[in-house]
Amino acid sequence: MADKPTKGLADVVAASTALSDIDGKAGRLFYRGYDIHDLAGRTTFEETAHLLQRGKLPTRAELAAYVDELHDGRALGVLVSHNLPEIASKQKPMEALRSLVSLAGADDPDKDSIAPDANLRKAARLTAQQPLLVAQYHAFRTGKDVPPEPDPSLSIAGNFLLQVTGRVPSQREAELFDTCLVLHADHTMNASTFAARVCAATLSDMHSAIVAAIGTLKGPLHGGANEQVMKTLESISPGNVAQAVREKLDAHEKIMGFGHRVYKTEDPRATHLRRMSAELAESTGDDTYYRMSKEMEEVVFESKGLYPNVDFYAASVYHYLGIPTDLFTPVFSISRMSGWTAHVIEQHADNRLIRPDSEYIGERDQKWKPIDER
Ligand code: ACO
Numbered sequence: 505m506a507d508k509p510t511k512g513l514a515d516v517v518a519a520s521t522a523l524s525d526i527d528g529k530a531g532r533l534f535y536r537g538y539d540i541h542d543l544a545g546r547t548t549f550e551e552t553a554h555l556l557q558r559g560k561l562p563t564r565a566e567l568a569a570y571v572d573e574l575h576d577g578r579a580l581g582v583l584v585s586h587n588l589p590e591i592a593s594k595q596k597p598m599e600a601l602r603s604l605v606s607l608a609g610a611d612d613p614d615k616d617s618i619a620p621d622a623n624l625r626k627a628a629r630l631t632a633q634q635p636l637l638v639a640q641y642h643a644f645r646t647g648k649d650v651p652p653e654p655d656p657s658l659s660i661a662g663n664f665l666l667q668v669t670g671r672v673p674s675q676r677e678a679e680l681f682d683t684c685l686v687l688h689a690d691h692t693m694n695a696s697t698f699a700a701r702v703c704a705a706t707l708s709d710m711h712s713a714i715v716a717a718i719g720t721l722k723g724p725l726h727g728g729a730n731e732q733v734m735k736t737l738e739s740i741s742p743g744n745v746a747q748a749v750r751e752k753l754d755a756h757e758k759i760m761g762f763g764h765r766v767y768k769t770e771d772p773r774a775t776h777l778r779r780m781s782a783e784l785a786e787s788t789g790d791d792t793y794y795r796m797s798k799e800m801e802e803v804v805f806e807s808k809g810l811y812p813n814v815d816f817y818a819a820s821v822y823h824y825l826g827i828p829t830d831l832f833t834p835v836f837s838i839s840r841m842s843g844w845t846a847h848v849i850e851q852h853a854d855n856r857l858i859r860p861d862s863e864y865i866g867e868r869d870q871k872w873k874p875i876d877e878r
Contacts, residue, residue, distance in 0.1 A: 553842035577629035581611020592644035609711025627845035639667035690843030733819035761816030777817035784824035
């Protein structure tokens with residue numbers, strides 16, 4: 505065993521997985537051996553979730569059966585529905601999702617089982633319910649009580665846009681958002697997935713592991729960065745991007761949406777998201793945030809040699825699609841639910857408790873004294 509810890513477990517191989525793989529030097533990402541560049545824009549989120557949770561890209565018949573299961577699994581349970589209005593009035597979006605998924609665990613018919621077949625059913629239900637939880641939460645907090653009825657002809661991506669914006673998305677908007685979901689679906693041993701696996705490895709249940717993952721994704725160094733990127737763009741005047749970014753760097757502030765623990769070159773997901781941001785800037789006739797993002801990217805690279813990560817261009821893409829800024833991280837959770845649940849399935853299938861050691865850096869040989877003598 506190593507005597508010294510690696511701060512932040514950098515470069516430590518913490519688990520084996522057949523789900524995703526990253527080549528950080530070459531900037532490549534694979535889901536079950538498929539290059540993300542082959543999947544993005546050609547494979548739907550539903551197919552990707554099937555690939556991750558059920559081990560293969562589905563045939564048409566398998567996809568139809570899986571989509572039926574997602575439709576059936578969408579119904580929210582009694583505890584969730586009963587508590588949603590109060591949660592929506594008191595909790596911020598990621599806090600609310602943490603609470604709601606916990607309640608959904610109590611509502612789930614398979615709640616007491618971690619058997620493989622129960623885990624597959626729960627993974628489908630969690631994937632189906634997450635977009636609905638976000639949409640229903642948003643409806644309550646905006647005084648509408650119910651979001652528009654989902655349209656059975658639309659995908660998860662299309663229905664989410666419909667339910668959150670109140671407008672039927674164009675086919676292209678639904679396709680672009682679907683690609684966003686594909687790009688965020690899984691990413692090796694990122695912090696939230698690791699949290700989910702640590703929880704699952706105690707033989708705790710899938711909903712508990714997902715609650716741990718949601719709490720972990722929420723932080724600004726992880727999934728919370730996409731919301732912070734949008735706030736940064738909104739706080740800077742379009743004519744002052746370079747100076748504002750340099751001032752932040754001079755003040756040793758981190759620029760959200762840049763840098764990555766594993767990628768030493770461009771994050772391949774950012775390549776797609778940049779292109780999507782450019783397309784939406786053109787189709788919406790407002791390229792302000794795209795232009796600002798490009799300029800920020802140039803300045804951060806010149807000053808620090810850092811590349812944008814997945815969160816950077818996701819911010820302007822979601823903004824152009826009409827998604828409220830504080831739902832950006834919940835959107836990440838909708839997609840990553842497919843990966844988290846697949847990791848829980850994988851962990852339970854070949855489990856050993858995850859229990860690393862620590863380096864003790866406190867005092868030694870302390871002399872105990874009774875309380876009145878301290
Ligand atoms: N802006 C400015 N400087 C940065 C940034 C940034 N975004 N990222 C890293 N650096 C600098 C650090 O200040 C540090 O410099 P120093 O050595 O002079 O102190 C050096 O680069 C290394 O940074 P660490 O934070 O130690 O790198 P680590 O691998 O631990 O962190 C992380 C990776 C957390 C993603 C980091 O780059 C960061 O905080 N980025 C901003 C937040 C963000 O975008 N998070 C989303 C990541 S993607 C995801 O989770 C989905």
